Amino acid sequence: MMSKGGFKRKSKAASEIPSSSLADMAFLLLIFFMVSTTFRKEQDRDVAFPDAEATKKMDDARKDVLHVFVERDGQVFINDQNVPMERVNAVVGPIYAGNPKLLVVLRADTEVPYQYIDAVQKELQEANAVRVTFYTNLEQRITRERR
């Protein structure tokens, strides 16, 4: 009789979820996500990207990715700064030296004359940053056939 009463009391205590600590848990999660979120360093530029069917997703870590923007008039922007074409090598070189896993994502406008893209490629080769991705939007097969 005594033992039965003891059991009953124990199970009653365990069946309740301690709601007083719920707020702490939620705030901890909130603070964790706020701290671990990294925002993009650079602003988006006014660049229209080309479409491609073979677009692949790259799962490189954000810290290994360098964006190189090429605007319609051939101006190059790296980390929100306008870099003259002949200085691209000097800017990318130290970044690559600090991170050999560097992936350069070339975000170029659809209408930019190809000579600028070629010049950027040559500069990247000189900086040894040979892993390059031409940023494209995924094109569905249907839209291509309609065109």
Place this chain on the structure above:
Amino acid sequence: MSLMRKKQRVSGEIPTSSMADIAFLLLIFFLVTTVFDEERGLPIVLPEAESEQEVSQKNILHLLIQPDGTIRVKRGESPQEQVVTASAISSIWRQEFAQNENLIAAVKTHPNAPYRAMIDVLDQLQTAQADKISLQLLPEG
């Protein structure tokens, strides 16, 4: 008088019971509004500087992109050029590659051709699983 005192005592306390709801609402709001911007595109590995290789002409499929975006195909040694549409390139590559496994696609783009034209060709080559691609500038003239 007694009514006033009662009111003040109620508002002096922060309701901790709804704190969890507020925190979870914030958490869910941030979870939903966060957009991860993924990297996507056409990957290619550029050759290292000064590592040019001599390739026999018969192993090269020339894709010449003109300033107006038209594409000409030149097979190996034959001087004959053929104008094709961008969408035909993947099937051309598959045909040629079936005959010659050492085939290299040389994409030669005119300096004034739009970037889009080169991407269209590269897209078709990558759709056809071409892995040996050379990107060059088409000599003017």
